[in-house]
Amino acid sequence: MSTMFNLEGRTAxxxxxxxxxxxxxxxxxxxxxxxxxxxxxxxERVDTQVAAMQAKGYHVKPAAGDxxxxxxxxxxxxxxxxxxxxxNNAGVPVGMPGALRPFEELTxxxxxxxxxxxFYAVVNLARAVLPAMIERGHGRIVMISSESWRxxxxxxxxxxxxxxxxxxGFMRTLSAEVGKKGVTVNALSLxxxxxxxxxxxxAKVTAVGRAGTPEDVGxxxxxxxxxxxxxxxxxxxxxxxxxxxx
Numbered sequence: 001m002s003t004m005f006n007l008e009g010r011t012a013x014x015x016x017x018x019x020x021x022x023x024x025x026x027x028x029x030x031x032x033x034x035x036x037x038x039x040x041x042x043x044e045r046v047d048t049q050v051a052a053m054q055a056k057g058y059h060v061k062p063a064a065g066d067x068x069x070x071x072x073x074x075x076x077x078x079x080x081x082x083x084x085x086x087x088n089n090a091g092v093p094v095g096m097p098g099a100l101r102p103f104e105e106l107t108x109x110x111x112x113x114x115x116x117x118x119f120y121a122v123v124n125l126a127r128a129v130l131p132a133m134i135e136r137g138h139g140r141i142v143m144i145s146s147e148s149w150r151x152x153x154x155x156x157x158x159x160x161x162x163x164x165x166x167x168x169g170f171m172r173t174l175s176a177e178v179g180k181k182g183v184t185v186n187a188l189s190l191x192x193x194x195x196x197x198x199x200x201x202x203a204k205v206t207a208v209g210r211a212g213t214p215e216d217v218g219x220x221x222x223x224x225x226x227x228x229x230x231x232x233x234x235x236x237x238x239x240x241x242x243x244x245x246x
Contacts, residue, residue: 006226011080038062085140134182192212192243
C-alpha cells in the first residue's frame with residue numbers, strides 16, 4: 001500500500017455508490033485502507049458492489065437506504081461507530097427520462113426533488129457526522145458536484161444546477177466554520193462523464209479528448225480525504241478534462 005494518502009484506520013461513507021462514479025470513489029478509498037460504507041437507495045446495487053469489492057480484499061460494508069430520511073442517517077451513524085470521511089455523491093441522474101426540460105416546463109416538485117437529495121440530504125449528513133469529527137479533531141467532507149452550477153448552459157438543467165450551486169455555497173461557508181477544528185470541506189465539480197454516455201461529446205470539448213471515469217473521480221477524492229490535503233479546504237476543484245479552464 002502506498003504510504004501517501006494512507007487511509008488506514010479511517011471510516012468513510014460514500015453515498016450514491018451503487019454504480020458509476022460512486023463505485024470509483026469507494027474503490028479508491030478502500031484501496032488506501034479505509035473501511036468504506038457503500039450507500040445506495042437500491043439494496044441490490046449495494047449487495048452487488050460490496051461483494052465485488054470484498055472479493056478484491058477491500059474492507060467495504062453495505063449501507064443501503066434513503067439519505068433523505070433523517071432516521072436512516074441516525075441509524076448508519078450509530079452502527080458505523082463514527083464517520084471520519086463523508087463523500088456526498090448521491091444525486092438525481094440528469095439523464096433520466098423527463099429530467100432535461102426548459103424552465104417554463106419545470107414545476108416546484110422538480111426543484112424540491114433536486115434540492116431534497118442534492119442539498120438538504122447533504123446538510124443533514126454534515127450535521128450528523130460533524131460532532132464526532134470535531135471531537136476527534138479530524139474529518140473530511142467532499143461534495144461531488146457538476147460543472148452545471150458554473151456554466152450557464154441552455155440544456156434544461158436549472159433545477160439540477162441551482163441545487164448544485166446551493167451545495168457549493170454551503171461547502172464554502174461550512175469550511176470556514178470548521179477548518180480550525182480539523183475538518184476540511186471541499187467539492188469536485190465534474191464535467192462530461194462516461195456514465196452519462198457523453199463520450200462522443202467529451203472527445204470534442206475536452207482538452208484531453210475523453211470523458212471522465214470513475215477512476216478519475218476516485219483518485220481526486222482519495223487526495224481530498226487524505227492527511228496530505230489538510231491545507232486544502234473550501235475549494236471547488238474542476239474535474240472536467242479541460243473543457244472549461246475559467
